[in-house]
Amino acid sequence: MNDGERYATVSGPRQLRWAEDAPVDLPAPDGVVVDITYTGICGTDVHGWTDGHMLPPAVFGHEWTGTIRAVGDGVTGLAVGQRVVGGVGPACGRCRQCVAGHARQCDTVFAEANGVDAAAPAHGAFATRVRVAARRVLPVPDGITDVEAALVEPATVTFHAVRRVGMELGSVAVVQGAGPIGLLTAQHARNAGAGRIIVSEPSEARRAAAQRLGFTDVVAPDGLAPLLQDVTGGLGADVLFECAGVASLLQPSAELVRRGGVLALLGFPLTPSTVSYGDWQSRELTVIGSLAYNHEDFVGTMRAIAQGRIDVAALHTGTIGLSDLDGMLAELDSGRSTHAKVLVDPRA
Incomplete structure (x- = not known):
């Protein structure tokens, strides 16, 4: 595979559209570029693929972990080479919910969780690389493996x-x-x-x-x-x-x-x-x-994984390459699959 950016989006019922763009390492000033390590296949991804139109593009492939490739000029606290997971940022403090004192129901965070905020990426992480706002990534503790990191989002x-x-x-x-x-x-x-x-x-x-x-x-x-x-x-x-x-x-x-x-x-x-x-x-x-999560939920979940209080790796039953995504979506939709959680490795 060359160094271009390859990714999949849903183009219709049970249809994937594959695209490959030239590598672009320049992130937004408040963003990062992440090389994807693994992306988990979620039931939401399967429903979105079968339906053909229900998911915002950023949601198709939302359970991911990777390594930062580039950091925007305005970003602090993140560095090239750092392992991260995709998530949501802290409560913004500016939306109607936050101003009214309901920070746990922050409108900005809810939009991020559903892939409909203004800074939502153009596609999800069934991809070799994604560009996201820096507030949407969280560093992965050293005690968490890459497989475990890929399962942080559903946890x-x-x-x-x-x-x-x-x-x-x-x-x-x-x-x-x-x-x-x-x-x-x-x-x-x-x-x-x-x-x-x-x-x-x-x-x-x-x-x-x-x-x-x-x-x-x-x-x-x-x-x-x-x-x-x-x-x-x-x-x-x-x-x-x-x-x-x-x-x-x-x-x-x-x-x-x-x-x-x-x-x-x-x-x-x-x-x-x-x-x-x-x-x-x-x-x-x-x-x-209950739908989605808050920033602090990611922090608590990763602590629980790092301390061995929950076992997420036990759910991992298979890893496939990007080219096998279409077939695996069909298998998971069939109701006959024995898989629990399948990860996609874009390097495979």
Whole structure:
């Protein structure tokens, strides 16, 4: 491969457009150029590829790590050769949310997380190189491997969700779905002090992955209600983390939560859901939606990885080259893949 910049974008339903530009090392004054080491394939990437138009260009390939190639003249605290992950900047202090005192809901950070801010890169990191604003990269601690760094972003999504819930110590928590998001959520919930964690997952391979991570209460969906009945004496879960993103599961999931408990929504359904408003109201459920993350969530996640408090490398089940991306997206969309998290190595 020459030193040009090669990258993939979605051009239509199940279609990729490949482009190769001449190498340009000059970043914006407040930006950096990063050589990509690995990019993780996310369920969002798969949905965006199958749909053909739902994702902003910067989001297709948003789980990435790399090495800084060039630094803009106005950038401080970053250096050429430094390992970084893609993320979001600190609260801006200027948007309506920040000015109103709601810095955790900063509009600038939310736009960055969704790839729609004014400085969003022209394409994501299914690429050999990306140019991004310096505020969007975070240095990788020495104790984190490149593979672990490539998994920081999904681990941060789940860190953010568990942090938002703020569960009480000793809580009975249910994690519904044991894909990458569910397995990471379960680990963060364990760190957050859950007293007992039940993982529900239809796939035998994913149930085995949960057990390898040290979770013992791992069941198929039809075994969840009986086990929860036994564990809680019929009371229900203190917290249920819905990580499957299946619209039809929303009301049945809520019914597994005790009166006054918490339903936390991480999975993102692509179709409307039907729920019982009266049920949620009469049982005084707290429903917490979670999307993306804040800058401080990245910092906390990398600390947890560096200290061995969560195992992200266990989710890595394969590495492919850029030229294999189309085929892997099709495999992951088929529902028959045994992969958990696949990384793309643009050097392969």
